Amino acid sequence: MSTRVLSIGLHPRTLDYSKLPGIDEASFTARIQAGNAALREAGFDAVSCLIDPDPDLAEAAVREELKGGDFGLAMIGAGVRMLPEHTVLFERIVNVLTEAVPGIRLCFNTSPESTIDALRRWIEP
Template sequence: MSHKNSQVKAPLNNDVLAIGISPEAFTPEELASMDLTAEKLAARIEGGWAAIEATGIVGEMCGVSKDPDEAEAEIRRRFAERSFGLATIGSGVRLVPENTVLFERIVNVLVDLQPGIRLSFVTGPENMLEAIRRWLDR
């Protein structure tokens, strides 16, 4: 599935900001419930990003805290350095009910900083490239 037939305008540029909760922000108990360690999660994220970079897509990984204020500050710092046409938001942010305020804050900060930014949602590091291509390959 893609957005090829959408009347929504394409991203302003092809630079991607991939936002997700930093592996270090999870407690050992949270990671254990997912059968992960911080190191295993970091390796999955790095592997997903390496696959993206191998295609020539330009962008940055943006690991954030679960604290909405800290996450907002990190995202604002990234946008102070450059603009992004597309942001992906990871499943740890959007699918965990306790992170609803964090998810809302991230979406609203992105829209505030870059009107016209396109958002794409991932279910795990392994499908980040697919999520990005839904907007860039149109």
């Protein structure tokens, strides 16, 4: 299996921060950037795919990223999975991934800081 990872999460500009006490766009963006840097430092070949909550736009963005390489693992962020209003978005992302990359493994984080642990459950860099 390829160890290339597609890391999918909601773009920080699309979140409703009134539902996320203590978090704002700048701090969340910084956490994502720090998480991506930690992935690189840990040796993971990860591509970040920040998506819009609109399922059509998100599906198009994921399909475009998938054209760029052979991915063996996709990490789908908590914002996509855990908010009830994103159920259709989550379904669409899962179905796009499994259709476009048969055999791809999926993993899930709980925050940008837990991404490395999620990836290590399936691969080592």
